[in-house]
Amino acid sequence: MNRRVVSFTWGRGLGHVSRLIAVHTELRALGWDSLLLTERPQRLIEDYGFAQIVVPTDAGSLIGEPLHGTGPAIDHGIARALVAGALRPTDVILHDVTVQRELYHRATRLGCPQFLLHRFQRNRPDPAAWVARHTPAIGTVYLLGEKGRRASVQGVRLVGVDHMVRRLLGHRSPWPDGTRAMRIAVVAGGGGHPDAPGFLTAALHGIRTYARRHAPDGIDVLVLAGPHFDGAVGIPPGMPGPVRVTPYLDPTYDPYRHATAALTHAGYNTVQELARSRVPTVVVPGRRDFDDQRVHLRAAASRIHAAVTEADGQAIAGALADVLRECPRTAAADGTAASPEAGGAAWLARDLTASTSDSSGAEDVHAFHAE
Structure with a gap:
């Protein structure tokens, strides 16, 4: 045995x-x-x-x-x-x-x-x-x-x-092949924390503001609300591209690796996934009972491309502009930007x-x- x-x-x-x-x-x-x-x-x-x-x-x-x-x-x-x-x-x-x-x-x-x-x-x-x-x-x-x-x-x-x-079981892209639009992943982790709805709402408003100024080819947004999310995701009017909302992607997908940019909280595991993918990221640290997500960010500062801000649409738009200007995603959407596990x-x-x-x-x- x-x-x-x-x-x-x-x-x-x-x-x-x-x-x-x-x-x-x-x-x-x-x-x-x-x-x-x-x-x-x-x-x-x-x-x-x-x-x-x-x-x-x-x-x-x-x-x-x-x-x-x-x-x-x-x-x-x-x-x-x-x-x-x-x-x-x-x-x-x-x-x-x-x-x-x-x-x-x-x-x-x-x-x-x-x-x-x-x-x-x-x-x-x-x-x-x-x-x-x-x-x-x-x-x-x-x-x-x-x-x-x-x-x-x-x-x-x-x-x-x-x-x-955690090792992924594959590296499939959740975006359609050949899209010219900016691919943005919005990830709320498990989605069960009370700050998840506010984060998702602010993220989408921030993306809309950013895209109107900086995304001539439009955007394609994937929202991973989390398997434990039980709220509603309000998509603001006037988004210059599709917004797809799903609670969960199976681990054969790798959304960070194939994204142009990401917006997320900063839990320990998320930070390690960001370090692996090296995707430019806007991070809105969550409020947790015992955890301190800013500690994870400081510890991984040299391994990730991230701008830290609050759950406010205007602040998120500015942070997204900053991180993409300072750390543009230069690799193609085939995962060549990935770092070792x-x-x-x-x-x-x-x-x-x-x-x-x-x-x-x-x-x-x-x-x-x-x-």
Whole structure:
């Protein structure tokens, strides 16, 4: 029987699921099986071919922090039964930033090795202290974006890893072949955050203002509202070209790579996707409970072409003009502007494999990481 990695993913965005898919994909290439527990069905998980089980969640389902936006209280006995039925003593648990209560406690009772993937959180400036206090059964914390860091603090192994990004399953363009119009992608991530409607409305007004002055061949706008978006996208009158709205594109498409420009929020995963595509981008940082999207932007400033502004149509139009003037898209729409993939997911998969097998393997991985 292959080893199996089990993770929990939640959220109104796609950050957790996208990052976990990145790691689970690399583990699958090393022969692992996977199971993802989710708070809601995720089309993205299905498209990557991973098994998922929906576990009822509410505000008390996470350890150490509230789980916002989950609706009414649920029967935690059902959640415990689902996790107990799914988990095996031989499983390895990889938590992504948040730690699901039933999964953590069941894994602790079974003696499953547990790991935590951590990225910057305003409410968790010291992840080792947080783990020691709330989840002492977790032995290793992987620190995203801190490649080369290694320490042991309060009995917790801290390992810095490079940034990571989910591999796409293809590079198809969502725009018609041969279009001369400016191709603009407007992306709201998962779309479930309350600021998504305002962002999309402001983005379209800004594009209209910009296009009237700077797009003689017109525009072709693709709006990815997000699979969790439940609002309405109001398209302003007088748009000089088509505006297509869809909640989701399957991962065989690569909208950033084929866009002339993009408008988006600045979640961790979005920033890594922008760094891969190098598309000129107007970024409107979202307001999040614990995340700080401006931190991701500052950390990736040298790897992306972005202008940062607020959710205001005039400001967005000016930022779009600035970023396209300073960083015009010079490559054809065949993806030649793409940069190499961030390698953190592959390295983490190797380290997780070594850490759950034998020490000699772990030494080999650590040597690989230092190179």
